Amino acid sequence: MHLFLEQLLNGIAMGSIYALVTLGLALVYGILRILHVAHAAIYTVGAYVGLAVFKLSGSLLLGFGGAMVFCAALGVAIERFVYYPLLKYPPYVPLIGSIAVMLAIEELCRLVAGPYILTFPAKLPLAAVKLGNVTISSTLMAVYAITALVLAILWYITTRTEIGLAMRATSQDMAIADAMGINSHRVVSATFVLGSAIAAVAGVLVGIYYNQVYPTMGAVPAYKTLALIVVGGMGSVPGAVIASLLLGVAETLLIGYARIPLPRDALAFIAMIAVLMWRSEGLLGSR
Amino acid sequence: MKQPLLKVEGLRKHFGGLKAVDGVDFQVDRGEILGILGPNGAGKTVCFNMISGIYKPTGGRIFFDRARTDGLPPFRLAAMGLGRTFQIVKPFTSLTVLENVLVARGIAHYGRFRRIWGPWRSKDQVAAAMGILEQVGLAELAGRKAGLLPLGNLRRLEIARAMVVGRKLILLDESFSGLRHGEVSRLEDLIRTIRQMGITVLLIEHNLRVSMKLCDRIVVLDHGRKLAEGTAEQIQSNQQVIEAYLGRRRRKNAAGG
Amino acid sequence: MSGYLITIATIVVINAIVVCGLNVIVGYAGQISLGHAAFFGIGAYSAAILATKAGLSFWASLPMVVIISGLVGLLLGLPSLRVKEDFLAITTIGINFIVEAVFLYIPFFGGALGIGGIPRIYLFGLKLKGFSFFLLCLAFLVLVMLACWWFARCWAGLACFALREDEQAAASMGISPVRFKLLAFVVGTAMAGLAGALYAHYMRFISASDFSFPVSITLLSMLVLGGMGKLWAPLLGAAILGALPEIFRPLVEYRILFYTAVLLLMIRFQPSGLLGDDSLARKVLARVVPGGRS
Numbered sequence: 001m002h003l004f005l006e007q008l009l010n011g012i013a014m015g016s017i018y019a020l021v022t023l024g025l026a027l028v029y030g031i032l033r034i035l036h037v038a039h040a041a042i043y044t045v046g047a048y049v050g051l052a053v054f055k056l057s058g059s060l061l062l063g064f065g066g067a068m069v070f071c072a073a074l075g076v077a078i079e080r081f082v083y084y085p086l087l088k089y090p091p092y093v094p095l096i097g098s099i100a101v102m103l104a105i106e107e108l109c110r111l112v113a114g115p116y117i118l119t120f121p122a123k124l125p126l127a128a129v130k131l132g133n134v135t136i137s138s139t140l141m142a143v144y145a146i147t148a149l150v151l152a153i154l155w156y157i158t159t160r161t162e163i164g165l166a167m168r169a170t171s172q173d174m175a176i177a178d179a180m181g182i183n184s185h186r187v188v189s190a191t192f193v194l195g196s197a198i199a200a201v202a203g204v205l206v207g208i209y210y211n212q213v214y215p216t217m218g219a220v221p222a223y224k225t226l227a228l229i230v231v232g233g234m235g236s237v238p239g240a241v242i243a244s245l246l247l248g249v250a251e252t253l254l255i256g257y258a259r260i261p262l263p264r265d266a267l268a269f270i271a272m273i274a275v276l277m278w279r280s281e282g283l284l285g286s287r
Numbered sequence: 288m289k290q291p292l293l294k295v296e297g298l299r300k301h302f303g304g305l306k307a308v309d310g311v312d313f314q315v316d317r318g319e320i321l322g323i324l325g326p327n328g329a330g331k332t333v334c335f336n337m338i339s340g341i342y343k344p345t346g347g348r349i350f351f352d353r354a355r356t357d358g359l360p361p362f363r364l365a366a367m368g369l370g371r372t373f374q375i376v377k378p379f380t381s382l383t384v385l386e387n388v389l390v391a392r393g394i395a396h397y398g399r400f401r402r403i404w405g406p407w408r409s410k411d412q413v414a415a416a417m418g419i420l421e422q423v424g425l426a427e428l429a430g431r432k433a434g435l436l437p438l439g440n441l442r443r444l445e446i447a448r449a450m451v452v453g454r455k456l457i458l459l460d461e462s463f464s465g466l467r468h469g470e471v472s473r474l475e476d477l478i479r480t481i482r483q484m485g486i487t488v489l490l491i492e493h494n495l496r497v498s499m500k501l502c503d504r505i506v507v508l509d510h511g512r513k514l515a516e517g518t519a520e521q522i523q524s525n526q527q528v529i530e531a532y533l534g535r536r537r538r539k540n541a542a543g544g
Numbered sequence: 545m546s547g548y549l550i551t552i553a554t555i556v557v558i559n560a561i562v563v564c565g566l567n568v569i570v571g572y573a574g575q576i577s578l579g580h581a582a583f584f585g586i587g588a589y590s591a592a593i594l595a596t597k598a599g600l601s602f603w604a605s606l607p608m609v610v611i612i613s614g615l616v617g618l619l620l621g622l623p624s625l626r627v628k629e630d631f632l633a634i635t636t637i638g639i640n641f642i643v644e645a646v647f648l649y650i651p652f653f654g655g656a657l658g659i660g661g662i663p664r665i666y667l668f669g670l671k672l673k674g675f676s677f678f679l680l681c682l683a684f685l686v687l688v689m690l691a692c693w694w695f696a697r698c699w700a701g702l703a704c705f706a707l708r709e710d711e712q713a714a715a716s717m718g719i720s721p722v723r724f725k726l727l728a729f730v731v732g733t734a735m736a737g738l739a740g741a742l743y744a745h746y747m748r749f750i751s752a753s754d755f756s757f758p759v760s761i762t763l764l765s766m767l768v769l770g771g772m773g774k775l776w777a778p779l780l781g782a783a784i785l786g787a788l789p790e791i792f793r794p795l796v797e798y799r800i801l802f803y804t805a806v807l808l809l810m811i812r813f814q815p816s817g818l819l820g821d822d823s824l825a826r827k828v829l830a831r832v833v834p835g836g837r838s
Contacts, residue, residue: 035630082812092576093815095633096768099761100808107801223641223757226634234630266645269638276635277623339716365718373716379709381821390706394718396699403700452717 005134007252013140015248016147017209020202022225022232022240023154024075024195030171030235031191033091034083037098040222041105042078042196046071046203047213048113051120060122067200075196076189084185102222110215117214120207139209146205150198151241158237163190171235220265227272247271290353292317292456292487293338298347298357300333300511307333309511310347315456320478320488322502324495324522326531329508331491332374335460338489339371340364352455366398370453372445374460374491380434384425387433387444388416391451416451423447423477439470446474450481457481459490463497475501499523507531550678554746556779556786557681558739563766563778564688565735570764571773572701573728574708575625576633579640580763583733585755587613587740589647592659592750602665602745606738613737614730621729625722640757647752658751665745681742685779688735693775695731704728708773765807771817780818 021043028036046067054063078101086094124142128135158164170177170187178184207213228247232239250271251264291314300308308330315321323331336342338349340361349357356364370391379387389407392415396402420426423443428436433444442462449457459478463471471494478501482488492498498505499519507514507528515525522528566580590612594605624635647653654660665672665680672680695701703724706714711721744750766785770777788806789799810817818825 029630033630035633082808085812086815089815090574091630092570092633093811095576095578095630096764097808097811100765100804100811103758103761104801104804104808107804111797111801223637227638230631230634266642269641272638273623273635273642276626276631341712341715360720361712361715362718362720365716371716373713377710377713379706379713381709382705386702386705390702390714390719391717393699393702397703397718397720397724403703404698406697407699407702408697448713448717 002133004253008249009134009136009140011249011252012245013143013209013248014252015245016143017202017206018221018225018228018244018248019241020147020150020198020205021221022228022244023150023237024199025225026229026232026235026237026240027167027191027195029229030237031167031174031188032083032087033235034087034094035091035098035226036083036195037095037222037226038078038082038101038105039075039195039199040218040225041102041109042071042075043199043203043206043221044109044215044218045074045105046200047120047207047217048109048203050200050204051118051207051213054120054122060124063122064201064204067204068197071196071200071203072193075192075199079189079192084188102218106215106218113213113215115215117212119211120204120213121211122208124208143205143209146201150201154194154198154237157194163187167191224265224268227268230272231268231275290317291315291350292352293489294350295334295338296348296350298334298337298349299345300330300337300342301345306511308337308344308508311508311511311513313506313513313516315487315489317487318482318485319503320482320490320501322498322505323489323491323508324498324505325508325514328510330511331508332460333511334508335371335458335491338364339369339458362397365394365452368453368455369458370449370451370456371458372442372449372460372462374464376438376441376445378433378436378441378444380432382433383430384420384433384436384444385413385416385429388419388447388451389413391448392416394452419447419450422450422480424473438465439467442466443474443477446477450486453486456487456489459488461491461493463492463494471497547674550674552786552790554678554681556782557678557685558742558746559763559766559782559786560779561681561685561688561739561742562736563763563770563782564685564692565732565739566763566767567732567773567778568692568695568704568728568735569732570767571777572696572708573704573725575725575728577636577729577732577760578633578764579636579638579643579757579760580732580736581755581757581759582640582643583613583617583736584740584743584759584763585643585647585750585752586616586733587737588744588750588755589653589659589740590737591741591744592662593653595662595745596659602663602741606741609741610734610737613740614734617730617733617737618726621726621733625725625729637757637760640755640760644752644756647755654751656751658749659744660749662744662748662750664748677746681746684738684742688738689775689779691731691735696775700724700727765803768807768815768817769810771819771823774817774819777817777819 021040024039025036028034028039049070050063050067053066054060082097082101083094086097124138126138126141126145128138129141158167166182166187167190169180169182170184174184206217228243229240232243247268251267254267255264294314296312298308298311311334323334325331333342337344340359340363344357347357348355351364351369352367379390389412392412393407396405417426417429420429423446425440425443425447428440436444446459446462463474466474475497478488502519504516504518505522506516507522509531514531515522515528562580562584566577569575569577587609590609591605594600594608620639624632648656665677703714703719706717706719707721707724715721762785766781767777769784770781792799792802814820814823816823
């Protein structure tokens, strides 16, 4: 029971981190119908920038802030220079472009920061919590707290602010939103700012959680999050969050208990194919 | 007794709560031109999409050429001799005009595994396709990429493809919309020629004058239901139709000056 | 020819065969596949297992390998092709990861160690290696390209083109979308399987990472570079992307960056590829070679 609880808590943390990365992907897909694979590279860059700023300044808060600003700019740059000009082509064109951007950024990270694993020696200013005989470490607490905070802010922005309303209108139909006087290109950029900043948070968080930052840390999330937005229902943000949490827990528990012959990284895709066969619009999607 | 070529009974299509088509009956006799009329959102195109197999009806039955066809996929209906055009034209843009028609000529091959391996650019096939293009007046543009054609020519290309596929019935979905005056009268002539070839025509039309002139009979739809049915004269004098369709038009025209 | 050149040329030709298969699926039928390396791998693993466990010769196992690859393509294509575009892209990525995981984690497929000791190919009692093996691969490439050439000229190919352009219009012309997409998928995966068999017998040792997702991306890059749907695109793309790393060997550190930059620039400014109808290369060529088709 004790072990189970610990696994469960780890699984939720895992899922929270997936959720933070998947969010940006779901937002972008919802608005541009592009599979933004390069999003995971932004997350990697976030970890590196966060680490660099933290080392220079000694402040973790600045580290988060710097990573968010840098990644937001990077996200918008990718949108402006790669996706926007490619929107008129069939969907595989921006997708291949995205994969190329992803690999290029990964390589740049490797060339600039070196191919080795860097450590992220940050201490989070949160106390560990004891629940009965289970301890929730300060890192876990930070993951929960930050995820909850990000989700709350995102919920507020999308439901309570004008830009959020514009985002939702644009994701319904860009042409109609344009006709209604919404500057859809600005909304698209705002979406990239938001999604990329959240990815930066996820990157820094993962760096601290595993105490590791390395160039290919985005490779597995890049494709796993694609599966997650399918499971969640393409472009559905709540669906993406739920799918991420479920996958995090399922992965951790399956590795802990069932001796399945497949690696955990294939699990997301098996789940995805099962969902596609059973409910092709995803958990919370509509078509 | 005369057998209708196409018959729909109690046809219904609901999208969630929206009743796009709600219990429509009509039939098309062999060799006639039947027009479906109605304001926007009356359910005309939805009817077409059910008849040609794109939508599965929520309820009701469709008989085409004596077989029950509701729920059959589009490619089956095409093989049975039902050709159609699309209101929003769907050319194969990177193929040439000739190749577009050749795709339709393949209807005799696609159904049998052994027949799909033969070459499609044979002399006979090209000659036959050119014949159709001449009929619709696109022969000089045969080598042009379909994506480069203006709308009027694309509408004719759609009809050319539908003529190849529709050995028995051709559905024309607002083929006149967006055409210039000269093009309209040429298209009218073309449709009469098609009928003379023994092919039945079912057309959706927005333009009252055109359909009144062209159609043997007219079915008027409004809000997913059949409002009236009859000859052009009967429709023109039908009080309900005037209310629902002509009246609205007139009022709009009056308001718009 | 030096051994070094022959090695590169052989790999280029094998890759060209795989990409021909991809071209049938993506270029002709318009169905995006980001997991083509999985089918390349299925061919290679079937050939390796039939050779090392069943002791069959290359020639005896070849028809089986092609059929197995095509059948697996059919099996995986059935659910994949029910979904469209973006879903299909993600599903095929998923297939690649799952197939790689199966090779890596199931002991029957050699696990992390892969499969070694794959025998060489004999033809009329002659052991094929080096240049003679290259000729064999070249012969198969010619066959595969002839098949592609024919496919583009028969009704099945025309049906695929129509589906690529507009599925609804194609269906209204008697073309069953599922049937013809599956056909293209099976033909494409069978070609990948054939290339896999050649690869296994050439390398004589294979492991799961030879068929991982990045390989699929490389294959797709070759096709994009050459030009989707063009007959010569697979060979051109495979040759350029195969030769570049060798030419830039001194810059080995920047190789992948260079690779991805080429892909990015290509897709950004010339998505129809070098052989595409509106490509810069083609225009230049048309000017240099008078009378060439523009």
